[in-house]
Amino acid sequence: MLLGPSGSGKSTLLNCLCGLLSPDAGEVTLGGVTMVSGHSAAAADTLRRRHFGIVFQTLRLVSALSLRANLALAQKLQTGSSNRPAIDRMLDRLGIAHRADARPHQLSQGEAQRAAIARALVVRPAILVADEPTSALDQDNTARVANLLIELAEETGATLIVATHDDRLRPNFPGL
Ligand SMILES: Nc1ncnc2c1ncn2[C@@H]1O[C@H](COP(=O)(O)OP(=O)(O)OP(=O)(O)O)[C@@H](O)[C@H]1O
Ligand SMILES: [Mg+2]
Structure with missing residues (x-):
C-alpha cells in the first residue's frame, strides 16, 4: 500500500512503475527486463499490456464503448x-452486471470506478x-471492492499495489 498526502507523488510513482512515465533518474525493471529508463520506454507498452492491470485515478474508460466492450x-x-x-x-462480482450495456458517461461515479476496477481485473494481471x-x-x-x-x-x-491519500482506508486493505 502506498500512502501519502495529496500531491506527494503517488500517481507519478505508479505511472513510472507502469511505464507510462519515464523517471528523471533510475529505471524500472520487470523480471530483469528494463521497462523504462530516462532514455527509452521501448519495452514498456508490450510489458504493460501483457502483465499489468491498472485502475487509473481518472479511470480512463473508453467513452465510445459500453462497459462490456471496455472489458472485451x-x-x-x-x-x-x-x-x-x-x-x-x-x-457481476462488482455489482454492475445490470449496467453492462451502458456507456461510461451514463454511470454514477461509483459505478464508473467499479467498471474501471472490473476492466483491470478481467485480464487476471500478474501486477x-x-x-x-x-x-x-x-x-x-x-x-466490497477492497476485499475483491x-x-x-x-x-x-x-x-x-494500491495508492491512497486516505489513511482511514488502511483497515480495508489488511495485509497491504
Ligand atoms: N504532468 C505533470 N506535470 C508537472 N507536474 C505534475 C504533473 N503531474 C503531477 N504533477 C505534480 O507532481 C506532484 C505529485 O502529483 P501526483 O499526482 O503524483 O500526486 P498524488 O500523490 O497522486 O496526489 P493525490 O493524492 O491528490 O492523487 C504534484 O505537485 C503535481 O502538481
Ligand atoms: Mg494521485
Whole structure:
C-alpha cells in the first residue's frame, strides 16, 4: 500500500512503475527486463499490456464503448481474444452486471470506478496497480471492492499495489 498526502507523488510513482512515465533518474525493471529508463520506454507498452492491470485515478474508460466492450477491449489487447462469460462474471462480482450495456458517461461515479476496477481485473494481471480505487465509493462498496481486490490477487497470485491519500482506508486493505 502506498500512502501519502495529496500531491506527494503517488500517481507519478505508479505511472513510472507502469511505464507510462519515464523517471528523471533510475529505471524500472520487470523480471530483469528494463521497462523504462530516462532514455527509452521501448519495452514498456508490450510489458504493460501483457502483465499489468491498472485502475487509473481518472479511470480512463473508453467513452465510445459500453462497459462490456471496455472489458472485451482490455482482454483483446492482452490475449487477442475476449471471453464473454468471464466479463459477465467480473461485472457481476462488482455489482454492475445490470449496467453492462451502458456507456461510461451514463454511470454514477461509483459505478464508473467499479467498471474501471472490473476492466483491470478481467485480464487476471500478474501486477495489479490501483490508484485511489475506492475514492468514489460508499462505505459498503469500499469494503466490497477492497476485499475483491485482495481476493483476486490471492486467487491469481497477482502483486497488488494500491495508492491512497486516505489513511482511514488502511483497515480495508489488511495485509497491504
Ligand atoms: N504532468 C505533470 N506535470 C508537472 N507536474 C505534475 C504533473 N503531474 C503531477 N504533477 C505534480 O507532481 C506532484 C505529485 O502529483 P501526483 O499526482 O503524483 O500526486 P498524488 O500523490 O497522486 O496526489 P493525490 O493524492 O491528490 O492523487 C504534484 O505537485 C503535481 O502538481
Ligand atoms: Mg494521485
